[in-house]
Amino acid sequence: MTATLTRDLPTTQNPPQTTHPAIELNGLTKEYGDLVAVDDLTLQVERGGVVGLLGPNGAGKSTIIRMLLGLIAPSAGTGRVLGDDISRPRAYMDQIGALVESPVFYPKLTGRDNLRTLAVLAGIDDSRIDEVLEVVDLTGRDRDRAGDYSLGMKQRLAIAAALLKDPELVILDEPTNGLDPAGIVEIRELLIELGRAGKTIFVSSHLLAEIQAACDRVVVINHGSLVFEGTTRALLEQSHDELVIVPERPDDLSRLAAVLDEAGIEFLANGILLRAPEASSQAAFVNRLAFNNDITLRELRCDVEDLEDVFLRLTNARKAN
Amino acid sequence: MLRTYRSELIRFKKTGLIGAGIMVAFTALITMFTFIGFDGGDAPGPGGGQRFASVDLASADGWIAGLAAAAPMIGIVALALFAMSVARDYERGTIRQLLVGEPQRALLLGGKLAALATFIVAGIAGAAVAGAATALVFSSSAAVSTAAWTTGAGLAAVASTGLNVLVATVVWGLAGALLAMLTKSASAAITAGVAYMLIGESLLGLVWDTAAEWLPSGTLTTFTSGGSSAVSYEQSALLLALYAAAFGVATFVVFQRRDITD
Numbered sequence: 001m002t003a004t005l006t007r008d009l010p011t012t013q014n015p016p017q018t019t020h021p022a023i024e025l026n027g028l029t030k031e032y033g034d035l036v037a038v039d040d041l042t043l044q045v046e047r048g049g050v051v052g053l054l055g056p057n058g059a060g061k062s063t064i065i066r067m068l069l070g071l072i073a074p075s076a077g078t079g080r081v082l083g084d085d086i087s088r089p090r091a092y093m094d095q096i097g098a099l100v101e102s103p104v105f106y107p108k109l110t111g112r113d114n115l116r117t118l119a120v121l122a123g124i125d126d127s128r129i130d131e132v133l134e135v136v137d138l139t140g141r142d143r144d145r146a147g148d149y150s151l152g153m154k155q156r157l158a159i160a161a162a163l164l165k166d167p168e169l170v171i172l173d174e175p176t177n178g179l180d181p182a183g184i185v186e187i188r189e190l191l192i193e194l195g196r197a198g199k200t201i202f203v204s205s206h207l208l209a210e211i212q213a214a215c216d217r218v219v220v221i222n223h224g225s226l227v228f229e230g231t232t233r234a235l236l237e238q239s240h241d242e243l244v245i246v247p248e249r250p251d252d253l254s255r256l257a258a259v260l261d262e263a264g265i266e267f268l269a270n271g272i273l274l275r276a277p278e279a280s281s282q283a284a285f286v287n288r289l290a291f292n293n294d295i296t297l298r299e300l301r302c303d304v305e306d307l308e309d310v311f312l313r314l315t316n317a318r319k320a321n
Numbered sequence: 322m323l324r325t326y327r328s329e330l331i332r333f334k335k336t337g338l339i340g341a342g343i344m345v346a347f348t349a350l351i352t353m354f355t356f357i358g359f360d361g362g363d364a365p366g367p368g369g370g371q372r373f374a375s376v377d378l379a380s381a382d383g384w385i386a387g388l389a390a391a392a393p394m395i396g397i398v399a400l401a402l403f404a405m406s407v408a409r410d411y412e413r414g415t416i417r418q419l420l421v422g423e424p425q426r427a428l429l430l431g432g433k434l435a436a437l438a439t440f441i442v443a444g445i446a447g448a449a450v451a452g453a454a455t456a457l458v459f460s461s462s463a464a465v466s467t468a469a470w471t472t473g474a475g476l477a478a479v480a481s482t483g484l485n486v487l488v489a490t491v492v493w494g495l496a497g498a499l500l501a502m503l504t505k506s507a508s509a510a511i512t513a514g515v516a517y518m519l520i521g522e523s524l525l526g527l528v529w530d531t532a533a534e535w536l537p538s539g540t541l542t543t544f545t546s547g548g549s550s551a552v553s554y555e556q557s558a559l560l561l562a563l564y565a566a567a568f569g570v571a572t573f574v575v576f577q578r579r580d581i582t583d
Contacts (some may be wrong), residue, residue, distance in 0.1 A: 121422035
């Protein structure tokens with residue numbers, strides 16, 4: 001699939017010359033009775049690149065996406081997509097491709113005919129159907145009924161549908177759901193390629209590794225509120241580390257604790273080991289201290305939070321608030 | 322709206338054509354039963370019901386009488402078709418995809434209803450031909466003259482009956498669309514619509530004598546029959562126009578205002 005990307009994707013190499021961000025939300029709120037699905041959300045997504053929307057189930061990701069697409073109306077706040085107000089989706093929808101939640105098609109129509117109905121609806125020439133089918137590697141199966149497709153194939157077809165308009169902004173809700181590992185890699189490469197081609201890809205996912213691998217920037221939400229917004233690197237820089245110190249003999253634990261205490265290193269005792277938060281840089285020092293005090297260490301390692309740990313910590317912290 | 326119309330034609334082609342085919346089959350069948358005892362004069366039929374006299378078949382509207390008789394069944398098919406087309410997009414979630422393609426909801430719904438109306442027109446045209454062909458077979462087998470069919474009065478009867486059935490069928494379709502929009506379920510909408518059509522209004526008639534004169538099903542029957550002793554054709558047409566407007570506007574308003582959470 002990758003080989004066909006550069007041929008089939010639009011040739012735009014630079015982001016469009018415009019001052020409008022791809023997405024701009026200001027105090028956006030959606031309430032269902034007492035339930036606040038999206039709570040006073042303010043964020044800005046600049047154009048170009050792949051932006052991840054992260055959040056646990058029920059965080060409000062799909063609600064945000066639906067509001068961006070004009071499928072549901074906000075209870076309060078404002079939003080703009082490509083510079084146009086979300087209350088008038090027709091103004092920008094011809095530049096948007098989207099996959100909302102699960103891929104849905106008319107099961108008795110072929111994959112090609114499903115795309116044809118959407119192409120006709122959007123006023124797109126039929127020739128574009130062949131291009132997007134090739135991009136998602138469905139060319140040989142396009143005349144099969146969509147109802148006979150595997151979930152992975154439906155997902156590809158949905159992505160093909162999202163790309164039909166050659167959109168400026170592609171909004172994808174869990175695009176790798178149901179794909180096998182090879183399919184996940186292909187979709188990831190496709191998203192990266194699209195981002196490099198100047199498109200803005202706004203993709204929600206619960207697969208943190210995917211977000212980490214594909215996205216330049218990340219928006220993390222929980223309970224409808226913004227938890228983090230920034231580059232993926234900046235999110236990872238929020239990761240905490242700790243030094244795990246395990247003496248060879250459990251009897252040495254109390255003595256080791258006394259030595260660390262005397263050296264001013266904060267730690268937590270946990271059974272047969274000590275954990276020293278944010279002390280990874282002091283590993284060599286701790287090793288020397290132990291050696292100088294005739295304590296042999298069985299284990300001395302640095303544990304660094306990965307994206308998942310950071311995500312869980314951020315969202316749990318938010319829940320606690 | 323032309324784009325949504327064309328898109329819906331592709332999407333609903335198979336179901337729409339099946340629906341039109343059912344209309345044709347119903348009409349042929351009902352025409353057959355209508356004329357099966359046409360030469361029985363004024364004598365009651367085998368079940369004690371009314372028989373059509375041969376003069377009916379020979380009259381100017383003889384070749385379209387089957388379509389008129391089949392109108393309620395055609396109405397049920399239309400109600401089901403509209404309900405299925407509207408509700409299934411909610412049931413499957415394809416409504417999301419459609420609105421990404423055409424965010425102007427009024428245009429999307431307008432195109433959809435126009436496409437459905439096209440299938441209805443095709444179905445009624447086919448039904449009229451099937452009814453006429455069946456009537457022709459009966460007339461030739463009974464040596465009944467069909468000379469009146471092609472007179473000016475005969476052609477006028479075809480036009481007026483065809484138009485009446487078409488209007489009535491579209492109103493049933495709009496009722497189906499509204500029920501589907503409210504329930505977001507094809508089966509619930511069809512069940513509610515057909516139950517009301519076949520039973521509900523009759524029950525209301527038991528407690529309210531004049532109900533049949535102005536409730537939808539009774540109005541539709543009066544309209545397709547060209548009026549009744551209590552309600553003139555013009556009055557029923559006006560009432561029907563009000564029902565059509567109410568069903569149509571309510572469907573549009575619900576669709577326009579509702580969040581798409583499916």
